[in-house]
Each structure stands twice: as C-alpha cells, then as structure tokens.
Amino acid sequence: MFTIGEFASLSRVSIRMLRHYDAIGLLRPASIDSSSGYRLYRADQLRRLNRIVALKDLGFTLQQVQQIIDDKVDVTELRGMLRLRRAQLEVQMAADAARLTGVEARLRMIEREGFMSTEEVVLKQIAPIRVATLTATAAGYGPEQIGPVIQPLYGQLCERMLAAGLTLDGGPAVAYYEPADGESVIVHAGRPTTADASAAKDFAIVDLPMVPTAATIIHRGSMDDVMQSEHILARWIEDNGYKPVGLHREVYLDYHPDKVDEGITELQIAVVRA
Numbered sequence: 001m002f003t004i005g006e007f008a009s010l011s012r013v014s015i016r017m018l019r020h021y022d023a024i025g026l027l028r029p030a031s032i033d034s035s036s037g038y039r040l041y042r043a044d045q046l047r048r049l050n051r052i053v054a055l056k057d058l059g060f061t062l063q064q065v066q067q068i069i070d071d072k073v074d075v076t077e078l079r080g081m082l083r084l085r086r087a088q089l090e091v092q093m094a095a096d097a098a099r100l101t102g103v104e105a106r107l108r109m110i111e112r113e114g115f116m117s118t119e120e121v122v123l124k125q126i127a128p129i130r131v132a133t134l135t136a137t138a139a140g141y142g143p144e145q146i147g148p149v150i151q152p153l154y155g156q157l158c159e160r161m162l163a164a165g166l167t168l169d170g171g172p173a174v175a176y177y178e179p180a181d182g183e184s185v186i187v188h189a190g191r192p193t194t195a196d197a198s199a200a201k202d203f204a205i206v207d208l209p210m211v212p213t214a215a216t217i218i219h220r221g222s223m224d225d226v227m228q229s230e231h232i233l234a235r236w237i238e239d240n241g242y243k244p245v246g247l248h249r250e251v252y253l254d255y256h257p258d259k260v261d262e263g264i265t266e267l268q269i270a271v272v273r274a
Helices: 004-011 015-023 043-057 062-070 075-089 094-112 143-163 223-239 257-262
Strands: 039-041 122-126 129-138 173-179 185-192 204-208 211-220 242-254 264-273
Touching (some): 004 015, 004 039, 004 043, 004 173, 004 223, 004 242, 015 039, 043 223, 075 094, 129 143, 143 173, 143 185, 143 223, 211 242, 223 242, 223 264
Antiparallel strands (some): 122 211, 129 185, 129 204, 173 185, 173 242, 211 264
16 A cells, blocks of 8 residues: 555655545545555556546546445446546637646546556566756656657757767756645656866756666557556555655656657666565
8 A cells, every 4th residue: 555645756746635535525535544544555456546636637526526426337338527627728819738748647547447567567677876956846746748848958968968078978868856835746857977076067966876676668659648556556556565765767768759658667666675
C-alpha cells in the first residue's frame, strides 16, 4: 500500500485534493493505519481516480462525477460521455488546449485498463550523475501542466550552457520533480555535464546521487501519455513489496520536439522494501 503522499506523487494528484475526495466520500483510502492515522491507498484505486480526474477536467461537478461513477457506468458508456464532452471542448478558445491534452491522456489510460503489463519493469541501480539544471514551478503533476513548463527550460538551458563554454554531449537529458506548496510541483530540467559548480552562470550544477535500487520502465511515445507507464510502475512496486522513496526521474533517451510520438524515455522511481 501507499501513503497519501506516495499515492499523490504516483497519481499526480495533490494531497489536498485526495483529502477532499476522502472528505466527500468520492475516493476513500483503502485503510487508515490504527497507530499513526495515516491514509493508505492501493494501486488498483488508480482506476477510480482516473475516472474522477477525467470527468472533473471535462467540466462535471464532483457531485455529478460521484453519481456517474457510483452508478457503475461501463467503459463504453464512459468513453461515449468523454468523447461528447471532448467535442464541446474543441470549439473553445486555444487556452483550453492544455486541459484537452490531459483529458485525452486519461481517456487512453481508461481504455487500456486490463491490458497494462508489468513485465517491462526492470529493477536496477542508477549511477550518480552531475547535471546542469534550470528550475521552474508547474501548477500540478499532470503532463498537461508539466509539459508547457519543462519544454522551454531545455532550450534555455542549452543556450546558457553553450554561452558558458560547456558542451552538450554529456548524454541524454534528465528531468526530476519535487512537491511544492499546495498543488504545485518544482520541475528540474537537466543535462549531464562534467563541469564543476564554478562553471555555472545563470543556471545550477548539481550532483544527483546514486540510487541503490530503482524500478524503471521504458516509455515510448509522447509524454502526454506518460501516466500509463507511471501506473504500470505503481502496480509493480506494490505487487513486489516495495515502496517509492526520493525524487522521481525521467531520462530522455531519444527525444525530438518535432517528433514527440517517437520519443523514448526511461522512468526511474527509487524504491526500498516496504
């Protein structure tokens, strides 16, 4: 099982929102630890959470969401409802584009339920690495919120590294995240480097430590669909008696901004035995 903080990180939904869902009976914890009072969640609760987030982002009130879910609407009916609302969203202003991207990703996850295999998860040690980084804050954990924030950072970082006399041939880019206040998340965009900290001008150089044990998976395609791979990792971690610790990393093994659907990204979650 996962604590509320671990479940929030894996599902990319804020702790505050999970507590609210619990308070109104929309998503109760699987159990509550009798000694600590901590809320505990199971990986299979991601299925219900997927539906809640998708319907909420489509404009349904939480009361409507609860009625839809508790009436046990099947996948076919739910898909029809989502597609109908999606058609309405497409005529709105361009400012809604980011929300639509997130909705489509959640829809694809719902459609793939029951076909997600954990066989591709690999447990391994991650070597330490020094990276030049730029940092910003995203409004939330969703790909539709992180993507517009982190993508410009890499262009800016490359320009600043070159201006500082550093090369860009240290290896694939790395991203890692940590929670901020409220629902926001601190986003770090990094590129490997061998330079010391004195070479940094208007960026930072940090050493990411070795990770003794990490659950990893190769995500293929657009990062808009990364939550599918995140959920496979969550299921594998729970099924094999581990728990997540530390920062989550993404290593962009093969990524081009003009060919996002052909991207190859390794997701890395540090774990220990539960």
